[in-house]
Amino acid sequence: SAIAEEGGAVIVRCAGGDVHACDRMILTVPLPLLREIALPAGARAKLAAVDDIGFGNxxxxxxxxxxxxxxxxxxxxxxxxxxxxxxxxxxxxxxxxxxxxxxxxxxxxxxxxxxxxxxxxxxxxxxxxxxxxxxxxxxxxxxxxxxxxxxxxxxxDPFARGAYSWATPRTRAAQAILARGDGSVLFSGEALYRGRDMGTVEAALASGLETADMILRGQ
Incomplete structure (x- = not known):
């Protein structure tokens, strides 16, 4: 339900009341759900880019x-x-x-x-x-x-609100913004895949591997 930066840590607050602390977080929820999660200012500033990525049912x-x-x-x-x-x-x-x-x-x-x-x-x-x-x-x-x-x-499905992303003329620029490695909250998932096979399981896997590699390289 919310992600916050407190005392140098990332605090993840779940709808059921659980709270988890970590150094960085990878957020992979479907696009329609992103705006329902409270985010730190840096991550929230990127959300305008979501409007430039198509999402359908x-x-x-x-x-x-x-x-x-x-x-x-x-x-x-x-x-x-x-x-x-x-x-x-x-x-x-x-x-x-x-x-x-x-x-x-x-x-x-x-x-x-x-x-x-x-x-x-x-x-x-x-x-x-x-x-x-x-x-x-x-x-x-x-x-x-x-x-x-x-x-x-x-x-x-309340945790999906649809099925696949699709590209608009502004999607590639939007993906570049959301996929940046700056900040404590990273975005990943099939909607951020910049190859030719958006909207697939392969796209989700490729995006996840790219994000993991970025973290391992210390970016």
């Missing part, structure tokens, strides 16, 4: 079926990886080359607001409906094959 639906019915329906789908459509849940991918009968649905960007009110069950229903339309099958036919399911709207 993703809805993800995982459906596990009793059998890979899409491979059985059309022989040329045996090695399908991604499937793109114009349906409510437009993007799907398989586990290929693994043969597990799992389809993952994905929907990102501003249009996720159209599904804002749907709970997990309703999102799963929307996913089944989209697959039925894509493959020209009755929805009940696909639903009968379903053995497990899960759905997440990352905007509803």
């Amino acid at each position: 993703v809805i993800k639906i995982l459906l596990r079926f009793a059998r890979p019915w899409w491979r059985e329906r059309k022989e040329d789908l045996a090695d399908m990886t991604f499937l793109l459509s114009d349906e409510a849940i437009p993007v799907w991918w398989t586990r290929y080359p693994d043969q597990h009968p799992v389809l993952t649905g994905w929907f990102g960007g501003p249009r996720t607001a159209e599904l804002e009110s749907l709970d997990a069950r309703a999102l799963i229903d929307a996913g089944l409906g989209s697959l039925a339309a894509i493959f020209g099958l009755p929805r009940d036919h696909i639903a009968r094959e379903l053995v497990a399911s899960a759905a997440t709207n990352w905007a509803h």
